[in-house]
Amino acid sequence: MNEQAIIAAAQKGDVNAYNRLVVAYQELAYNVAYRVLGNSDRAADATQDSFLRGYKALGDFRGGSFKSWILRIVTNSCYDQLRVMRRRPTTPIDDLLEDDEHSSLMEDHSESPEDYVERRELDGVVQTALNTLPEDQRIVVVLSDIQGYSYDEIAQITSVSLGTVKSRLSRGRAKMRDYLVAHREQLPVSVRL
């Protein structure tokens, strides 16, 4: 069963068909949300909310890339979550708990304990650097440099012009570079700038 057929079935209200799409894209959606929001609980909420919204809005889906379509919903959910977070900023306790989540990285049984520690360090620094960016730039940097989308795709997902994508990415990436250069001692030796 190809994706078009699954989408068609889901559009007729087949929740099992829709869940196959959820399973296929929820990790991508969650990782985008996590990098944008910097909080796993918020990211999980945003992802759940996105797929629920997606199910209800599936009638509006008019072909094209389902991945781009659902990511647009995810970015909108992220903006909603960011609004909520601005109203109720997370307490330092939450941040500590977040740091203690040792199981939060994907397990890779082939890697050594040292590699795992390095990966965790990298994860932490990247997220801290991303958190310093303005939201608009952060979303574009996440979509481009973490998820590898083209400018066109990002323009579609974020509903802005190509020029806006270019300038946001240019400025966001420059800020990331500045942060990583300034905090290079926190980075694993192999990836230091």
Added chain:
Amino acid sequence: MSRSSQVNTREHRFTAERLCAFLDGELSIKDARRVDEHLATCVECQREMTQLRATVDLLRRSPVRPIPRSCTLPPSMQSEQARHRRWNTAYAVMRGGMVAVAAMLVLSLSVDTAFRTGLVQLPSEAPAASAKDYGVMAQQSEGVVVTQVVEKIVEREVEANVETELDGEAEGVVEGEPIAALAAPAAEPNSEGEAEGVSSLAVPSLKQAESPAPSDTVGAGSPQEGVREALPEASTESEGGSEPQAEALALPVVRSEQPPATAVAPAEAPAQPEPAVDVAAVQPVSEPQGRGAAWAVWETARLLLGVLVGLLLVLAAGLLWAGQKRRA
């Protein structure tokens, strides 16, 4: 500042603004060549380029996180959605039905009105509709209330009654008094209690007819005959509106299902002198002649109307119920 360093500054700025897109291969071939040429000569831009590439590489390597909980929807969403669809279908069907019934109602009403006002006539029918009829038509075609039509129907029935009475009286021996009694209420055909007026008309004439011969026997050619013929019409047409009178009449009355058409028919043939009060003068709306066929159409239309109104009400109730169920 030398000319070459001026050019260099311009190219440096140009490149600095496009390094990001250059890195992503999103520049036009022409711009990319220009950036490439500047990079070959500018150490600063080279360093910037290296750092940006390292940043992107680092971000690309950032670990993927497993999702803490699955976002698949519960199966209950399925039934909810399906139920939603069922209701939507039911709703659409009922809405369609409502529209169809409403359309039929309007159609039958206008056909009915057209027949009643004489605008539309069977080929044999001669009289053209009066100006008043056109006025009524215009009023009604503007979508004005059903009650008007109903009033009109009552009016027509009253007229039919009056005619019947007159015919009966005309044939009867008793002259003068009953006609005068009839004429008085008939002279105000637009009063609200017309149906009542007609039945009360029947009462004095019954009394007059019965006073000379109180027994129930029907003498052929007797004065009562004409009155008795007229009475069933009065009692059937004014049913519900005037129970006491109807009961008072009940004894001598032989309930007939005869349509008024038979009662009207004699109007074409009367050899008797016209009564003092002419019906046409009282009610200026010209009656379509030869109502036999037309009357059947009216009756059918009226029956249809009743059925349609009933259907409409049932559908409205269904819609309301479905809407509430949906909201719940």
